[in-house]
Amino acid sequence: MAGGVCVLTEFQDGDFRKVSYEVASEGKRVADALGCDLCAVVLGSGIGDKAGVLGKYGVSRAIVADDERLANYTAEAYVPVLSEILKELEPDVVLLPASLNGKDLGARLAAHLQTGLAMDCTEFKVEDGTIKAKRPLFAGKCFGWYEWDSSARPQIASCRPNVFERTVVDEGASAEISAVTPAVPSELKVQVVSVEKEEGGKIDLTEAEVIVSGGRGMKGPENFKMLEELAQLLGAAVGASRAAVDAGWRPHSDQVGQTGKVVTPNLYIAVGISGAIQHLAGMGSSKYIVAVNKDPDAPIFSKADYGIVEDLFKFIPIFTEEVKKAKG
Amino acid sequence: MNIAVLIKQVPDTETVIKIADDGKSIKTDDIKWIMNPYDEYAVEAALRLKEKTRGKVTIISTGPQRVVESIRTALAMGADEGVLVDDPALEGSDVFGVAKALAAVVKELNPDVILCGHRAVDYDEGQRGAAVAEMLGLPHIPFAVAIDVDDGATKVKVDRPVEGGKMSLEASLPVLITLGGAHAIWNPRYASLPGIMKAKKKPLATKTLSDLGIDSSEVGPDARKIRIISMEMPPEREPGKIINGDLDTEGKAKELVRVLKEEVKIL
Numbered sequence: 001m002a003g004g005v006c007v008l009t010e011f012q013d014g015d016f017r018k019v020s021y022e023v024a025s026e027g028k029r030v031a032d033a034l035g036c037d038l039c040a041v042v043l044g045s046g047i048g049d050k051a052g053v054l055g056k057y058g059v060s061r062a063i064v065a066d067d068e069r070l071a072n073y074t075a076e077a078y079v080p081v082l083s084e085i086l087k088e089l090e091p092d093v094v095l096l097p098a099s100l101n102g103k104d105l106g107a108r109l110a111a112h113l114q115t116g117l118a119m120d121c122t123e124f125k126v127e128d129g130t131i132k133a134k135r136p137l138f139a140g141k142c143f144g145w146y147e148w149d150s151s152a153r154p155q156i157a158s159c160r161p162n163v164f165e166r167t168v169v170d171e172g173a174s175a176e177i178s179a180v181t182p183a184v185p186s187e188l189k190v191q192v193v194s195v196e197k198e199e200g201g202k203i204d205l206t207e208a209e210v211i212v213s214g215g216r217g218m219k220g221p222e223n224f225k226m227l228e229e230l231a232q233l234l235g236a237a238v239g240a241s242r243a244a245v246d247a248g249w250r251p252h253s254d255q256v257g258q259t260g261k262v263v264t265p266n267l268y269i270a271v272g273i274s275g276a277i278q279h280l281a282g283m284g285s286s287k288y289i290v291a292v293n294k295d296p297d298a299p300i301f302s303k304a305d306y307g308i309v310e311d312l313f314k315f316i317p318i319f320t321e322e323v324k325k326a327k328g
Numbered sequence: 329m330n331i332a333v334l335i336k337q338v339p340d341t342e343t344v345i346k347i348a349d350d351g352k353s354i355k356t357d358d359i360k361w362i363m364n365p366y367d368e369y370a371v372e373a374a375l376r377l378k379e380k381t382r383g384k385v386t387i388i389s390t391g392p393q394r395v396v397e398s399i400r401t402a403l404a405m406g407a408d409e410g411v412l413v414d415d416p417a418l419e420g421s422d423v424f425g426v427a428k429a430l431a432a433v434v435k436e437l438n439p440d441v442i443l444c445g446h447r448a449v450d451y452d453e454g455q456r457g458a459a460v461a462e463m464l465g466l467p468h469i470p471f472a473v474a475i476d477v478d479d480g481a482t483k484v485k486v487d488r489p490v491e492g493g494k495m496s497l498e499a500s501l502p503v504l505i506t507l508g509g510a511h512a513i514w515n516p517r518y519a520s521l522p523g524i525m526k527a528k529k530k531p532l533a534t535k536t537l538s539d540l541g542i543d544s545s546e547v548g549p550d551a552r553k554i555r556i557i558s559m560e561m562p563p564e565r566e567p568g569k570i571i572n573g574d575l576d577t578e579g580k581a582k583e584l585v586r587v588l589k590e591e592v593k594i595l
Contacts (some may be wrong), residue, residue: 017491035348043439047459047520056435072355074469074497075458075467075468075470076535085379088427088503099491100471100488100489100490100491101490103454103470104446104470104471106455107454107457107458107459108458108461108462108468109456110455110458110459111424111427111455111458111459111462111463112462114424114553115553116552116553116554117453117455117553117554118554119452119453119454119455120351120452120454130369132557133536136442136448137345137354137450137451137559138339138345138354138451138452139449139452140341140561140562141343141344141345141560141561141562142354142559142562143561144346144347144556144557144558145449145553145556145557145558145559145560145561146554147554147555147556147557148553148554149552149553149554151553152553154556156583169546175487188467188468189467189499189500189503190467190469190498190499190503191497192495192496192497192499193496193497193498194495194496195484195490195493195494195495195496196493196494196495196496197490197492197493198492200492202492203492204491204492206491206524207491210594211593214562216563235593241508242511245510245511245512246511246512249471250513251474252509252510252513253489253511255510256364258341258449259341259365259366259449259511260485260510265591267588267592267594277341277342277344278341278342284562284565285562287592289565290587291568292583295468296570299531301568301570302568303565304569305565305566305568305569305570306568306569306570306571306572306584307568307569307570307571308576308580308584309570309573310580311479313436314488314577315577315580315581318577318578318580318581319584319585320475321581322578322581322584322585323585323595326585326588326589326595327595
């Protein structure tokens with residue numbers, strides 16, 4: 001089978017990560033616009049027949065490479081396996097998640113196949129039978145539309161998590177599964193020594209639906225407890241401005257902004273964050289923005305859909321109580 | 329240990345980005361140029377490896393003469409030598425064009441470890457490290473937040489984040505590592521005044537593509553695999569509403585809960 005759209009999924013710890021369904025759904029929309037078929041490639045360990053579920057999102061066939069050595073991602077193990085599978089499939093378009101692993105995989109795969117990659121895309125359109133991709137530049141200060149040179153096939157694009165809607169097209173459908181023996185290189189120079197997950201299955205900022213973020217106005221690490229409590233009630237992840245991270249109040253993985261994570265949650269609540277240009281770039285694409293700051297002139301209010309001019313130490317505990325009441 | 333660091337000069341993160349009249353590039357007048365922050369972490373990581381192994385650090389970049397300033401900054405921080413590939417034919421190249429030039433310089437140096445930022449805060453394509461590693465036939469490890477080398481300098485141990493946790497990896501040398509994390513993790517050192525004085529005397533070579541045996545047809549805009557066809561600004565946000573200032577704190581809290589319920593629909 002040559003042509004068509006192929007999606008690469010992310011299978012980790014016994015299941016697909018949510019972003020896989022987002023990518024499959026977008027893959028289906030692109031495939032429909034191009035009038036072609038959608039297949040998926042699933043790499044991992046312990047996949048069994050779980051790949052069938054991709055059928056619900058419009059994947060007609062899933063190529064499954066199930067191998068213990070693929071349990072944890074490294075480019076060195078994944079790229080040769082994928083490259084072999086893709087040579088067989090010859091898709092026109094390859095979409096994959098712009099998760100951490102997906103960003104890295106896309107980059108190395110594109111270099112290996114000597115083709116173009118559009119990283120961290122937020123929108124696709126099909127014009128005159130070819131795909132165009134939109135992606136943020138300067139961390140979202142502006143956007144660029146890209147097209148691939150006619151010599152660059154497959155056209156590879158990674159899809160930003162939390163942006164593309166998951167769409168079940170046929171609840172009863174199951175993808176046809178083709179198992180392949182993966183060509184994992186016999187000698188790997190990079191070895192995974194350990195993987196540690198934080199307790200309580202912390203939601204990553206890039207995948208969170210709701211983010212409660214604190215800045216310099218929080219005054220100290222101990223005050224973030226307040227935001228953690230609110231976040232827990234809202235099912236949110238806790239983020240931070242660079243000022244709060246530089247002060248050592250929060251881990252670097254919480255940093256939102258041009259030199260941290262660029263996030264697109266449904267709701268972003270900025271607490272005690274004045275709104276430096278680098279921070280606004282990193283969260284400005286959130287669907288809804290709420291800002292709590294006692295300074296009515298703080299730049300964050302220019303981006304906020306809803307502004308609360310209040311002392312956060314007074315407002316947040318009362319607001320948290322009100323959220324509790326509302327949740328019953 | 330012989331260490332190469334790839335750096336890129338980018339607009340300062342304070343820069344307000346404006347789209348140029350052609351609709352597909354940005355206005356570059358009045359831009360203040362800085363070393364890409366993630367590359368600065370790479371310089372810091374390299375200097376720490378150098379201190380541990382008594383190695384040598386070479387800074388490599390591409391671009392016009394203004395990039396010399398960023399290379400000098402790295403030399404002032406403590407790196408030993410710099411190489412700039414300055415060739416008009418490189419202008420408008422995609423990541424592969426740039427990576428070809430970088431890889432050619434790296435190859436001559438034959439380093440044990442190559443470091444660079446995992447992304448640049450301008451076009452943010454996040455592919456330079458992987459592309460250079462692929463061209464050199466080397467493995468790479470992305471997003472490093474900690475790098476350690478064993479006493480014999482034969483292998484490296486690298487920590488990188490995964491969603492909701494971290495992964496530790498080990499690799500034999502040579503290897504390319506891209507830097508992740510944040511300023512607070514790496515705290516790149518400032519150039520001291522003596523460092524700045526010394527940097528002026530450190531070797532900084534400028535090379536052209538022909539010096540590196542690269543045909544200019546392999547790089548530049550015509551060799552691009554993907555290209556920008558148009559740029560746009562983010563959609564303007566509707567002017568925000570300040571929740572009624574006449575309400576008391578509790579009133580504002582109740583109003584925000586109503587908004588989250590009825591408009592954002594998350595409660």
